[in-house]
Amino acid sequence: MDKPLFPEPSNAPPQNPAFEATIDSSQHLHNRLKRLETHQQLAAQTTGIGFWSIHGHHLQFELDAITRKMLGLPEGRETLSIEDTLQHVKRSEQWPLWSQYMQLLPSGQLLPEILMQTDLHVHIPGESPRILQMKARVFGTEAPQSLLGVVWAKDTPIQRPELPFMHRDPLTGLPNRAYFMERLGQHLQMHMLSRLSCAVLLLDLDRFKEINEQHGSPLGDEVLVSVARRLQSCLPPQDLLARIGGDSFAVLLTGVQDQSTPSRTAERLLDCLSQVHALPSGLEVHVQGTIGIALFPQDSERPNQLLGFAEDALSYAKQQARSGYFHYQQHARQEVLDRRTLTRGLMEAVQHHHLELHYQPIITPNQPQIRKAEALLRWKHPEKGYISPAVFIPLAEETGMIHLLGEWVQDTVIQQIQAWDQEGLPPITVSINISARQFLQPGSMQHFLQQLENHGIPPERIIIEITESVFLQDQQQVEQQFKLLQQAGIRIALDDFGTGYSSLGYLTRFNPHYIKIDRSFVNQIGSGQSDPIIEAILSMGHHLNKTLIAEGVETPKQAQWLTERGCHHLQGYLFSRPVNAQNFSALVRNFSKE
Known part of the structure; x- marks a missing residue:
């Protein structure tokens, strides 16, 4: 008997185990997808997050109910064109970049790792304007690709997903350098497919080392955390902020159309940063x-080079004037490279003893002996000869090498005083210039006093010269350092008096022993311009019982004018240029014979 063409269905279980397994697997997958869909709906209803997608095959938005409601779109239409979807949306500056990305979905050219985010301003008739935040990631590696995203009201408390530890700065919680460079490389590849630019902004805190030195690293950490939060609050969500070094922060701006955007962003960041920072410890600090700014593709198309050019622009900005910003330029790069070469040379000079101390005598009118001298640091470069202190001293302060230079000067002066004493010279008191940073560095002056004691040098043989800029620092710390040195027997001279932040309050509160009249006033003696100023300084010094030293004395007329008005000491080329220790010894001996 022939078998029926269409046999009756049987209740017997299938006899093919592989087919049965496939059915079970499909049913399991179907159930799992249904559970995920249910969880998604619950999450959306609970948090107010909407879900959407764009498939590269038809380039249309697929929206869930929450997304349609937030955009003010009619119900029942789950698929809309891009233009229909965004008819109520004020496009953000990032939207041209998104548009470019969406057009690349059919060809499969987008990187799946790219995370896109932007703000959308929605205007629904009859309702108040609202700001939505949108975030999306590319799905798929082959053509056509899709874009899967979420959207939520910006005032909804959505917590940012925490980065993996390997990509996160442990102190501030910001992305670290590795993550920033990874994202920068990805975005540069994407921007090569469009006609849009992006920018790297590199921000360094001004004089952050001084905060650490004066208050300690725990408070410095509080400042860094406060700065990170402040900067983050000033940036829209699509801009990537990272901490890439000690006090260095980097910002990546994507989809830049207006070339003024990086400058406006830099101005906004600096303005936000300058507001007072109230720290958990109770202190308030100003930061x-x-x-430095570098642009893609104008400056470079390579991630490391782009960041390097931003660093060059930052270095150049610091040279010109801090607390500003500067766009990378080729001529500036050469200056930065020269400065870096000079920095390396200065470090080698410290290590290989290419530094020298020269000594300029400080003369007491009508006294037959030289009893005082100012120690002046000189750097003799093996190829360029003597480098001006006006060049390398600011460089040392900026790089932190000023402490190494300061210690070298102090040790050398101590050894030289001992050598002169052994030669039989009359006791020479040496004046040493100390920067504000070194003066206030914890332990620095204590170390110097200990060195004097170890070598048997009386503190009275030392004068510490500081400029008026030191009074801009923490007043309590300044007062403590003054008392420490004065109680030990060291006398303090206020250098360049009248050119900076002069105040009678400083003279009475901190009570320096010497006041040094700046050479800019002395040079104009007889012209009628500076005479009243110098006479006022001399009169004030006499009434406050200060010892007065005039710098830059170059003519007998200047020396006579100052001596007649009671200036206690004179210093300048009229008597001698700064000379090395050996020539200074001869100068002292010959001066005594004259």
């Missing part, structure tokens, strides 16, 4: 920063 400022400097920014």
